[in-house]
Amino acid sequence: MRIVLLLALLWVLPASAAEPSKPVVLKAARLFDAKSGKLLSPGVLVVTAGKISAVGASAAVPAGAEVIELGDATLLPGFIDAHTHLTGQPGEDWRQDVIDRMQRTIPERTMEALPYARATLMAGFTTVRNLGGEDFIDVGLRNGIRRGKAVGPRILAATSGLGSTGGHCDGGNSWRKGLLAQESGQGVADGPDAFRARVREHLKYGADVIKVCATGGVLSRNDDVDSPQLTQAELDAIVDEAHARKRKVAAHAHGAEGARRAIRAGVDSIEHGSFLDDEALELMKRKGTFYVPTAIALRGVKERYEKGLLAPEQIPKFKAAEASARQVLRKATSRGVRIAFGTDAGVFAHGRNAEEFALLVEGGLAPADALRAATSVNAELLGLVNQLGTLEAGKLADIVAVPGDPLQDIRRAERVFFVMKEGVIYRNDRAAPAAVAR
Ligand SMILES: [Zn+2]
Known part of the structure; x- marks a missing residue:
């Protein structure tokens, strides 16, 4: 009834x-x-x-x-941005951001995402792949926009990124034990079977795409930027389960070893890739793995560094990534690795997404190829060539x-x-x- x-x-x-x-x-x-x-x-x-x-x-x-x-x-x-975080944006003080995160409810954080979604659409980005957000806010945002209740881009939502305990995708990373009611991020697991279950759970609650953290990151505060954080077996299980359900997998990977494991597992894209080596690039070319360099993310982090807004643990990681990333993009373009367009918006202010175009051109792409990265190439990466x-x-x-x-x-x-x-x-x-x- x-x-x-x-x-x-x-x-x-x-x-x-x-x-x-x-x-x-x-x-x-x-x-x-x-x-x-x-x-x-x-x-x-x-x-x-x-x-x-x-x-x-x-x-x-x-x-x-x-x-x-x-x-x-x-x-x-x-335009299509293959890497956003629409549910957040850094403030002017990372310590305050930490406190805010503890105090804001899910409805408050959802409302805060509305102007970010609007700014993204107004900048010309009619579709985004949102690669990571807690509490399924991105699913709600996606549905609300689809139903005409909010203004924003079409969203393919990953919900929370999958990663190992204490890794880059673990939102509980660097917190003191006993401080949080929920001590690890919603995508955290350890072991192939546990990750397979996480993929199923994410799809059950509305994920369109799966995001994994294959290595450490720049902004997480107690891991190396380049060390692998998932085993080959864990990545194999994630990709196998997602692909069986016709979903794509995006892998956050800075270091070459973690990236190689992700590429071998069959992920659809490598995100960031700051330290990709010749072997990883060759493997990507052979397997047709897309590279989403997110060059503007490092620019955004650099601006925060120059204003003194990075936590001390983040500074050496940012410097190492910055020293390497530009050469990696040049190598990738000259070798013919397929370059897709993604920004990591949310690491910097939403609405600046189009600044990535000029950075891709600086990295060796012809202007037409930079535009294709955000349109025809990204439609292929997202599996939407028939529509977009x-x-x-x-x-x-x-x-x-x-x-x-x-x-x-x-x-x-x-x-x-x-x-x-x-x-x-x-x-x-x-x-x-x-x-x-x-
Ligand atoms: Zn990201």
Whole structure:
């Protein structure tokens, strides 16, 4: 009886609070073809019922369509960030952050994530893969955005990262025993069977993707940045279980040995990879493992270091990672390892995600390849090529526009002025405010 009542209630709820209405034609000087990496001119897109229905100057304008002229601009697929932490952002004092974490309830932390989600969408990121957040807040945020109750990107949620006791993914890392009611993070386990159970539990409660911490990290306070933190058998069990359930696995890995174990286990991407060696890069190339360098994460940590905001234990780890990471990215690009776009937003302020483009270009990618990393390549990494990543008929109408030509100056990608997600316009700085969803 109760189930029937619940179903009836669900039936009357609107599918989306921001339903797209009449057809829209977007016109701009150029359009970025994320397949070829080339610009088409002029850029014309027809959007009908949340999807792209036609592309190119010869596309017929449907009757009653609204035509939006964006002028000297480039239309691009909505950007995808493969590595965010939407449920947090560092404050100006790490000691205060520690106290805040103890005092804030789950609803408070959920509300605090709302402006982070909004800032991410407004910066042109219409989809994110959220790689780690406690208490399933990212699942709630994802569902709320999907139902039109909050403004933000489409989210693929990992929930809490999986890792060993005391490792980088253990939120209880560096706390004194007896201080916390729950002394370890929700993704913590030890042993292959225990990790297999964790994967099942995460999927049960709504995870779309699995994140693992294969090595230590820069910001965790009582581990090495480069030591492996999972055994080969543990990683094998995690990847086997996730892939059996058709879910991708992202591995946080700085050190080469931990990364090699993760790559051998078959993870879909290596995140950060600050100390990847030739063997690891070769293995990634052979197995088609994506590399998500998150170059802007180290920039964000550097800014905190310069302001004196790092805990003493974090400083030598940051310095070691910074000294190595740039060369690793150069090596990876020159060897043809597939580079995907991810930022680690949440380590620095949300909304700055597009700064990663210029850092990828500094690291050896052509501007078109940096743009492809955040669009067509990331759609492949996320398993969403049928819906996202290129501006083609039949795909979801996730579309952004930047002024001028981003292939001439990649930093134009930081100046997104138009954002459409599934046919709904969330930002258009060249229109009257009434023309925008919110
Ligand atoms: Zn991260």
